Every structure is written in C-alpha cells, then in structure tokens.
Amino acid sequence: MKISVIIPVYNAEKYVSKAVESALQFREVEEVILIEDQSPDNALMICRELSLKYDRVKLFQHPDQGNHGAGSSRNLGIEKSSSDFIAFLDADDYFLPNRFDAERVLFKDPRIEGVFNAIGTEFLTEKGEEDFLSNINDEYLLTVNYPAEGQEVFKGLLGQTPKKFGTFFTLDALTVRKSALEKNKLKFNEELRVHQDSDLIIKLAHHCHLKSGIIDQPVAIRGIHDDNRITKIIKYTPQYNQRQSLFWNSLYQWSRKNRIDPDAKRHIFLQKKAFELSLKEGPAKATALFAAIVKDPRILKTKYRFTYLKQ
Structure with missing residues (x-):
C-alpha cells in the first residue's frame, strides 16, 4: 500500500514540521505533498526547508501563487499525487503511530474504497482552548458510535439511522483509493471556504464503499490554537x-x-x-x-x- 499524504498549508509555520514528520514515520507513505496557500507567516520558508531535508516531501503552490483556500489546495494535491491511496492531514494536526493500522488490513478487500477512523484533540494555546470550549465544545474524540460501512455511513452522517451514528469523522482520519475519487469525479467544492471537507465526506459516503476502522481511540490529533478558523465561528450567528x-x-x-x-x-x-x-x-x-x-x-x-x- 503506497499513500500520498496531502497537507494544505496556510499560516502554520509553528506546526507544519510536526505534521510532516508524523506522516514520514510510515513506510507506506510514499510522498507528503505540501500545498502552500500564500501564508502570511513564514510557512513557505519552512515548507521549502522540509522539501530539501526529506526526499519524500514535495512542495507546490497554486499557479498564480495566490490564496485559494483549503478545498482548492487539496484538489491540487490530489492532482499532483502519484500513489494509489490518498490521506489528508491539516498542517496544525499530526498522525499517531496507529494511523494506518486498520487500512493495512481492510484495504486487502478490493470492495473497500475508503477507511475512516477516530481522531483526538490537543489544545495548543489557552486562547484556542477558550474559543473551542465556548464556540464548539465537541467531544475530545471525534468518532462514530458503532462500526458501519457502505450506505449506512451515508445515512448515518445525515442522521437517518435508527441508532445515533455519532459525531463526525474528519479528513485527518480518512484514507481513500485515488481511483474511487477519479471514478466518481469527486473533488472538493472550491466555492466553500469552510465545510468543504464535510461536503466531500458526505458525497464520498454515497458514491464509495467506506468502512470504519479504529473508532475507539485516536489515530491522529487535531491541534486547537488561537488561529483555528473554525473556533472563531459562533453558532447561530x-x-x-x-x-x-x-x-x-x-x-x-x-x-x-x-x-x-x-x-x-x-x-x-x-x-x-x-x-x-x-x-x-x-x-x-x-x-x-x-x-x-x-x-x-x-x-x-x-x-x-x-x-x-x-x-
């Protein structure tokens, strides 16, 4: 199993090195693709250093070197990828050593087109924790309540299963066959500056055969800090x-x-x-x-x- 890990990078100079190195720990990771999205900080310089230091790290920018958002950056990463499997990682998050344990087993079944797992939470700054707890206040573990696959995943994400399916799984914990994306012509909606990940996951769950992997413990960690865009959104405003x-x-x-x-x-x-x-x-x-x-x-x-x- 050869995996391309796609990391969109924006304003993440403090965190991107840890994200990259967490992906490089796996022999299955053939390449880490950094898409730098015109960051206002020194993220581009850090990305250049990482690409020079590690042979498996590849750095790209948008053709106009402008800022196009996470959805467009991930689409560019998919376009540039060369492996059979795609995994995603945010630049301020990181993988744990068990990240691909389930995939090594489940992808032996050719019917399985995507595997999703649970992720945990780490507060990187006090202000980030304060914003998160007041505006979002998710569980520590973002996961689902029971194992599921196929159309039950699609229905569960829409809240249409008899039992409550659970929270949501995120891109950090999803691995998908590149052929499944291509076959179903699935891309991130570049018009959505937020929620483009949830949008793709729901569409992916309908078109592809997804299966739950490790759902009772995290395989990756999301970092919560002052600059998290999602924590700035107050519900119902x-x-x-x-x-x-x-x-x-x-x-x-x-x-x-x-x-x-x-x-x-x-x-x-x-x-x-x-x-x-x-x-x-x-x-x-x-x-x-x-x-x-x-x-x-x-x-x-x-x-x-x-x-x-x-x-």
Missing part, C-alpha cells in the same frame, strides 16, 4: 448560518444530479431551506417560516431547527 446555508446548498445541488435515497434528498433540502430561512429578517422571516411549515412540517425536525428563531 448570521455568519455561521450563512456558511451552513452554503454548505447545505452545495449538497442540495449535488443531490439533484445524483440518484440518492428520496428521504436523504428530502433531508438535505430541508436543511438547506432551514438555513435559508435563518438568513431572512423581520416579518418576511415569519411569513416564509409559516409557509415552509405548511408545505412540510418536517422542517421543524431538522438538526438546526432553532437557528432561524435565535436572532
């Missing part, structure tokens, strides 16, 4: 709702072009509609909400059903 609206609209547009379960398609539409309603103001919001409830009362059962009532 207009900014938060706008980003959620863009995310669900991306899934909705995709669902219209693909043959997916009707209940899943309806769920995606209702989530999109709920966040669209959250962005309305004044009497127009009440009128639109009433019309939406009359049309389909299930909108009141969406995961974010209270977002449009909190402003």
